[in-house]
Amino acid sequence: MTLAVIVQARFGSSRLPGKILNPLGSTTALARVLDRCARIVAADTVIVAVPDSAENDAVAEAAAAAGYAVARGPEDDVLTRYAKAARAVEAETVMRVTSDCPFLDPRVCDQVIALWRETPADYVNNTAPPLFPHGLDCEVFSAGLLYEAEAKATDAAAREHVTPWIRAQAHLTLGNLTGPGDGVERLRWTLDYPEDLAFCQAVYAHLGEERAAVIGWAELAEVCRQHPELTAINAKRHDTLRLARGIRASLQRRWAG
Template sequence: MTLAIIVQARFGSTRLPGKILNPLGEKTALARVLDRCARIGGADHVIAAIPETDADDAVAEAAREAGYAVSRGSEDDVLSRYAKAVRDCGAEYVMRVTSDCPFIDPQICERVIALLQDTHADYASNSMPPLFPHGLDCEVFPAVLLYRADRLAREPGDREHVTPWLRQHPHLSHASLTGPGQGLERLRWTLDYAEDLEFFQAVYAELGEAAATASAAELAALCLRRPDLVAINAGRLDQRRLDGCEQAEIVSAPYRFRAAA
């Protein structure tokens, strides 16, 4: 199969405009996400899906400067932007990652891809329920189902958030890689607020360039050793994410962080 990792990215953000162009060490946060995605085994394409707006030209240029392909599409209809990016490269399968996840873990992504293949499900993720640290979410599904969603989804939320139509369709089968839980799901590794940026920059200050390739298990172990780092953005915990746990029809064996045990 041919697999495209599509990373949605934009300049606009009501909470922290231009957040993904901020530096984490020697590279932008966007480049860090794309570099980690490029390490996912089996990925044939890594594409930044960016809106066609003047404000987003800087984001497109940053992605290209980092060495990655760019597809431009609708600013608000992110589902159509994703579908266009996949059509541009002709991949058979799609993995969705968002640009606010500088610690996305390639190994976990590979496990989600394997889960889709092993279970023959239509859709697989690692967030139903969300038991990984916030910022490791990924989803994988066939391109033909993305195109079907693009044709049939009508609700604004389905268009903006790309995969609700796939996750909620009663005739599609779902699989989920279950995270370690035990409180690790309360760790916040997503870039949305100024406190999040401060957290990521503090981790890079602590680990140096090793932070660029540190595994989720290694990062979790660091957080357990350094509660002062966790405290930086703990006040931005998304309780709604934890309260709104979705259960999948097929659930894999739990994924454990051995280094954090």
């Protein structure tokens, strides 16, 4: 069964344009994410889903230069872009991640995949409730469900965010890999604001490139605990994060597993 990790990536960002092409050590934030995806044991391939506009050519070129397959599709209809990427690699199973997570943990991704394979769940993620640090988000489901969503989803938000239509189907079983919820959920490791980039670059400077490129989430959480000056860099974004994630969690209808 071919399991494809599909990474959505684009140049545009209202808060930090070109954010994923910024350097973390000797390569781009995008390459850091892709290299972590390549370390997911259960994954057979990694492909980057990039908008087909000229503005995004640099993103496609950076992904290809890092050694990864690229599929191009509509910028706003991310659902169609995902489906095109899945068909390009003949995926039977899809793991969805985003390119703004430079500390994505391959082991957490493997745990999500294992839960999907070992339970009756049709769909599994690790964000409902959001009890991991923000920046480890992933979700897994069959390519068949992706193609069904592509054919049936009509709401603009469902097409932008890929999986809302799947999660709204009452006949499907949804699963969640639960995080520790001991305060680590307040840690912000995603790349969205200039302060987030400064945090990520500070982690690389503090740990050194070799260690930062492969550090797992639990070890990084301990580094953040011991060095609060790091988390202070983007701390003002935490309250906004908690509000947004709390609203998202409250909208989830039910979770199995």
